Amino acid sequence: xxxxxxxxxxxxxxxxxxxxxxxxxxxxxxxxxxxxxxxxxxxxxxxxxxxxxxxxxxxxxxxxxxxxxxxxxxxxxxxxxxxxxxxxxxxxxxxxxxxxxxxxxxxxxxxxxxxxxxxxxxxxxxxxxxxxxxxxxxxxxxxxxxxxxxxxxxxxxxxxxxxxxxxxxxxxxxxxxxxxxxxxxxxxxxxxxxxxxxxxxxxxxxxxxxxxxxxxxxxxxxxxxxxxxxxxxxxxxxxxxxxxxxxxxxxxxxxxxxxxxxxxxxxxxxxxxxxxxxxxxxxxxxxxxxxxxxxxxxxxxxxxxxxxxxxxxxxxxxxxxxxxxxxxxxxxxxxxxxxxxxxxxxxxxxxxxxxxxxxxxxxxxxxxxxxxxxxxxxxxxxxxxxxxxxxxxxxxxxxxxxxxxxxxxxxxxxxxxxxxxxxxxxxxxxxxxxxxxxxxxxxxxxxxxxxxxxxxxxxxxxxxxxxxxxxxxxxxxxxxxxxxxxxxxxxxxxxxxxx
Numbered sequence: 001x002x003x004x005x006x007x008x009x010x011x012x013x014x015x016x017x018x019x020x021x022x023x024x025x026x027x028x029x030x031x032x033x034x035x036x037x038x039x040x041x042x043x044x045x046x047x048x049x050x051x052x053x054x055x056x057x058x059x060x061x062x063x064x065x066x067x068x069x070x071x072x073x074x075x076x077x078x079x080x081x082x083x084x085x086x087x088x089x090x091x092x093x094x095x096x097x098x099x100x101x102x103x104x105x106x107x108x109x110x111x112x113x114x115x116x117x118x119x120x121x122x123x124x125x126x127x128x129x130x131x132x133x134x135x136x137x138x139x140x141x142x143x144x145x146x147x148x149x150x151x152x153x154x155x156x157x158x159x160x161x162x163x164x165x166x167x168x169x170x171x172x173x174x175x176x177x178x179x180x181x182x183x184x185x186x187x188x189x190x191x192x193x194x195x196x197x198x199x200x201x202x203x204x205x206x207x208x209x210x211x212x213x214x215x216x217x218x219x220x221x222x223x224x225x226x227x228x229x230x231x232x233x234x235x236x237x238x239x240x241x242x243x244x245x246x247x248x249x250x251x252x253x254x255x256x257x258x259x260x261x262x263x264x265x266x267x268x269x270x271x272x273x274x275x276x277x278x279x280x281x282x283x284x285x286x287x288x289x290x291x292x293x294x295x296x297x298x299x300x301x302x303x304x305x306x307x308x309x310x311x312x313x314x315x316x317x318x319x320x321x322x323x324x325x326x327x328x329x330x331x332x333x334x335x336x337x338x339x340x341x342x343x344x345x346x347x348x349x350x351x352x353x354x355x356x357x358x359x360x361x362x363x364x365x366x367x368x369x370x371x372x373x374x375x376x377x378x379x380x381x382x383x384x385x386x387x388x389x390x391x392x393x394x395x396x397x398x399x400x401x402x403x404x405x406x407x408x409x410x411x412x413x414x415x416x417x418x419x420x421x422x423x424x425x426x427x428x429x430x431x432x433x434x435x436x437x438x439x440x441x442x443x444x445x446x447x448x449x450x451x452x453x454x455x456x457x458x459x460x461x462x463x464x465x466x467x468x469x470x471x472x473x474x475x476x477x478x479x480x481x482x483x484x485x486x487x488x489x490x491x492x493x494x495x496x497x498x499x
Contacts, residue, residue: 001105002192004045005055009101011038012058015065016094032073035065052189054104057097107444110192113166113228113437114460118235123156123201124164127241127309128255131294137287138247138263146287149244149252150295151223153197153234154311155204166193168224168253175251175261179220190441196231203314207237211319211475212299214292214335215242218326218349218436220262222249225436226325232464238471239315243295245288245328274402285327285334285352292322292335319475323467325349325435329366333413336362343422343474345467347435348372354409364417365470365483366424366496367463369434370452373426373496379407421474423483427462428492429454435463454492462490 001009015038018030042062045051051059116122127150134146151168167173170191174184203210213233215226223242230240244252247263254260267280301307303315322344324332329349336344337357345365368376378385385393385400393400414424431452433439439446439456446452452459466482473480481487486495 002045002049002110004041004049005052005105008038008041008045008055008058008062009098009105011041012061012098012101014038015061016091016098020091028069028072031065032069035062035069038062039066050192052110052192053185054108054189055101057101061094061097107442108186108189109442110189111440113193113195113231113440114457116196116231116235117461117464118232118237120155120204120206120235120237121158121201122153122197122231122234123199123203124151124153124195124197125200126151126168127298129295129298131290134290134294136246139260146246146291146294147254148246148291148295149223149254150241150298151230151244152239152241152311153227153230154239154314155206155210155234155237156198156201157204162198163194164197164199165191166195166224166227167191169259171259172222172251172253175259176222179250179262187441195227197227197234202310209314209316210237210239211316211321211471212296213238213240213321213323213471213475214295214332214341215240215322216245216288216292216324216328216331216335217242217249218324218328219248220250220265221325221328221436222251225438228437228440228460229464229467233468233471236468236472238321238475239311241295241299243291245291245331248284248288248327274399278402278406281327282353282356285330288327288331289334289353292331293338296320296338296340321345321471321475323347326432327352333360333364336360336364343471345470347463348432350406351410351413354406354413360413360416361420362417363421363470363474365422365466366414366417367435367466368424368426368496369430369432370426370428371431373494376407376411376496379404380411421483423470424496425466426494426496427454427459428494430459430492434459458492462493465490466493 011034015031015034018027018034022030039062042059129148129150131146136142136144136146167190173187173190177184177186215230217223217226223244226242230242233240246252246260250262252260264284267284268277298307299315300317302309302311303313303317305312320341322332322335322341325347326349329346330351332344333346333351334353335341343363345367347367348369390397390400418424429452431450433451434454439451439459469479469482472478473483486493
């Protein structure tokens with residue numbers, strides 16, 4: 001809770017206590033003074049911190065209290081006395097309003113992102129690319145080319161400008177709320193959260209160039225939900241480009257003002273059989289992989305100066321990595337067949353196009369949540385689902401048999417990467433969204449089981465540390481100790497035997 005909104009909330013509690021506890025002859029002046037202080041705090045809060053819907057009740061309580069107390073203070077005769085039951089009902093209503101406010105402030109805090117752990121300051125910029133060679137297949141009403149927004153984080157010079165906002169375009173927040181089944185105003189307070197990256201700062205001159213890492217968010221996600229990961233890698237000397245895969249995000253805003261939303265969910269339906277779902281996932285995956293290839297092409301043009309940008313000459317294209325979350329992790333794996341990419345990481349994502357590709361011959365790191373590992377473990381131990389379990393999952397034995405068959409093939413791919421220096425891990429007490437900045441947005445997500453029992457800061461630190469160690473090993477020829485064996489500093493990280 002921010003300072004002035006906290007003081008405003010406390011002043012409202014004070015107002016209620018004064019009205020309820022003080023005798024009538026003492027109440028008039030005390031309430032008048034306190035309501036004046038509350039109003040001053042409200043004005044400062046609006047001017048310095050900005051309003052937010054979670055404080056709707058304190059705003060009105062403060063304004064009404066000021067009007068009522070001013071009227072009472074200025075009258076020469078005593079105000080009309082209301083029946084006790086009306087007064088008590090009003091006090092009770094105010095109390096309920098303040099309790100609801102406290103719950104809302106707890107559920108939707110204006111939080112701070114974790115500080116980057118590296119030695120570099122961090123800069124950021126957003127790039128807009130249009131692929132002239134690919135038609136847009138996820139917008140049936142237009143005859144347009146594939147268009148992407150890409151946000152880049154990079155090592156920056158000291159003496160940074162003001163920090164960039166966490167949310168690049170606040171208009172997309174209502175789409176984010178809808179994605180979680182919440183009212184459109186639910187996440188509007190996120191516009192007050194700042195990142196640790198400055199806008200448009202020059203690239204640090206500490207090194208001649210920096211390895212490039214491409215990142216892919218998951219299904220229905222967004223680039224800004226991986227800000228903490230990108231900032232941390234950039235602070236350790238990497239250029240990190242997070243791709244908003246158009247129509248696979250909950251919303252993407254383009255420079256023209258056009259906003260696209262997710263349409264790729266139309267590829268999937270409970271009415272589909274497994275083969276149809278699998279083919280559609282492969283269809284989506286092929287486009288996402290094409291996005292990575294195209295974006296890498298654009299960074300080659302930036303490096304050479306054919307696309308004007310201050311990153312020119314600063315990108316080490318001989319050392320390129322890729323990672324992603326969920327289907328974005330599968331995209332990272334599939335894109336790693338590109339010979340320009342040296343290594344990659346999959347954060348809790350099942351693979352696609354498994355039968356279209358030959359064996360994998362690169363180091364690759366798989367990091368699973370505990371909830372996803374339990375599914376994988378079942379396949380490894382060859383344990384069938386019971387009829388009761390299938391009923392609880394609303395699935396069929398035929399469907400799960402096909403899932404198991406694909407998981408066996410995924411395990412084979414993992415073995416191949418381990419042979420090339422990769423690794424397969426899982427993190428205890430994590431769930432799927434612990435690999436994104438969603439875990440910081442609301443503690444309610446943890447209470448509802450959307451994220452795991454692990455503390456968000458700890459999950460973020462563990463994931464970032466292991467990713468950094470892996471990329472340092474294969475893109476900088478340093479580090480790599482965490483890939484060799486369990487480390488007592490990270491008891492929640494477990495190595496998975498894939499054989």
